Amino acid sequence: MQPNWIKQRAYLTPNRIALSFHEQQWTFRELYEQSVKMAYQLNAYGLSNGKRVAILAPSTPQLIQVIYSCMQAQCEMVLLNSRLSKQELAYQIEDAEVDAILAHDDDLVKLQQDERIIRFSKLVQKQGQPFDIAQEWDEQFAMTIMYTSGTTGFPKGVCQTVGNHSASAISSALNLGIKEQDTWLCTVPIFHISGFSIVVRSLLYGMKIRLYEKFDGKQCAEEIIQGTVTKMSVVAVTLEMILTEMEQQNVKASPEFTTMLAGGGPVPVDYLKRASKLDMPVAQTYGMTETASQTATLSNEDAMSHLGSAGKPLFFNQIQIAKQQGEEIGEILIRGPHVTPRYIGKYKDTPTMVDGWLHTGDLGYLDADGYLYVVDRRADLIISGGENIYPAEIENCLLAHPGVKEAGVCGIVHEKWGQVPIAFIVKRNDVTEQEIINFCKQSLANYKIPKLIYFVHELPRNGSNKLVRRNLLQLLDGEK
Known part of the structure; x- marks a missing residue:
């Protein structure tokens, strides 16, 4: 059992700032009192003690309030990705067999008609029905359910328990440390594990969240320059935007x-070198929905000595590589208290672990000192003439070119070689296909050099801004 995080935090540091958004801010006591009131309102709808609710809303303080309230009411939360289509959202709602759908008024248009929908504006007007809020939480309780990106087949509904989330937060604290003045700049969507894990850390650490509804490179750079925040979560593309902004201003963190x-996903080495010049400590990390955020993280002290590594497993976690015969690179396997115990819905009978290990579908290797290097997704692997080609390696090369802002690489069918790599590029400034090919020849084997270069306006990304390589070929339709 664990203490009710919200009540315990409000008891320990009631007057500490928990959340800021634009010019507004709230203490932990204020968020606790709001959450109790709304938990009573949820209870009036019969939503408490194990009921399952889907939540669709932008990353605003109101979403934080709803999440806290669901925690207080002991509702399982299915966090929906607002960037999905109506059909995709409908699949997840039905697969999860939810009792209700809590939706921000502005997001109702994204949902099919459903009598289970309770809009936020209606929820806050409901007369509350008091009940005994749990003083302790069961570690096995499925606090959240998040759906995987669905790189193969249908997305899986992943249960993340109270124990999973707390193990992740504690491991992260042991690695990164905690300071009373810490403020985590949250621009990643809260429906994603990277965003929700910040909410959990806030409660367990007593840490302030500086919340943005959407990522804004210029504003984020300003916060980092001014020192109004101490930590931030990014993916490669958002990191690059911040770097560019700071370089243009000629300022440091x-x-x-x-x-x-x-x-x-892997961060291009060039980005890490640029960040170092700006005195910006970048800690590469590796995790997934099934591991409630981080499994391994590269500490700041090792950042430059192990460029490109995702670090060592956090304290309670273990990693091993399922190697192929005679190969150094293999599938990354994980175990630890942060690993999900189960899936729901369509995949409820699918075990999350085999022989005690989570098989990630990611490819990587451990060096002699035990540092993890994530090479790529197994599903994205290109096999050309019997040679394994990792798109991330080619993207890393392309992104080092000053004329390339974004790059995505995938395989295309080839009569002789089976597959060959092709690249899709968003330009930073004028650059030709031949210039890029010549640049690649300096650091890539001939069979890894993209056989075709396509210049596009944007690359396909998911709700957390990760590149979706399986959708790259759809961009060819626009070339015809």
Whole structure:
């Protein structure tokens, strides 16, 4: 059992600032009192003690309030990705067999008609029905359910328990440390594990969240320069936008800013070098929905000595590589208290672990010192003439070119070689296909050099801004 996080935090540090948004801010006591009131309102709808609710809303303080209230009411929360289509959202809602759908009024248009919908504006007007709010939480309770990106087949509904979330937050604290003045700049969507894990850390650490509804590179750079925030979570594309903004201003990060936690896939080495010049400590991390955020993180002290690594497993976690015969690179396997115990819905009978290990579908290797290097997704692997080609390696090369802002690589069918790599590029400034090919020849084997270069306005990304390589070929339709 664990204490009710919200009540315990309000008891320990009631007057500490918990959340700020634009010019507004709330203490932990204020958020606790709001959450109790709304928990009573949820109870009036019969939503308490294990009921399952879907939540669709932008990343605003009202969403934080709803999440806290669901925690107080002991409702399982299915956090919906607002960037999905109506059909995709309908699949997840039905697969999860939810008792209700809590939706921000502005997001109702994204949902099919459903009598289970309770709009936020209606919820806050409901006469509350008091009940005994739990003083302790069961570690096995499924606090959240998040759906995977669905790289193969249908998305899976992943249960993340109270124990999963707390193990993740504690491991992160042991690695990054905690300071009373810490403020985490949250621009990643809260429906994603990277965003929700910040909410959990706030409660367990007593840490302030500086919340943005959407990512804004210029504003984020300003916060980092001024030192109004100490930590931030990014993916490669958002990190690059912040770097560009700071380089254009010719300024460095404030000494108060201690950690840029970079996940969602390998970060190009060139970005890490640029960040170092700006005195911005970048900690590469590796995690997934099934692991309630981080599994491994590269500490700041190792950042430059192990460029490109995602670090070592956090304290309670273990990683091993399922190697192929004679190969150094293999599938990354994980175990630890942060690993989900189960899926729901369509995949409820699918075990999350085999022989005690979570098989991630990601490819990587451990060096002699035990540092993890994530190479790519197994599903994105290109096999050309019997050679394995990792798109991330080619993207890393492309992104080092000053004329390339974004890059995505995938395989295309080839009569002779089976597959060959092609690249989709968003330009930073004028650059030709031949210039890019020549640049690649300096650091890539011939079979890894993209056989075709397509210049596009944007790349396909998911709700957390991660590149969706399986959708790259759809961009060819626009070339015809």
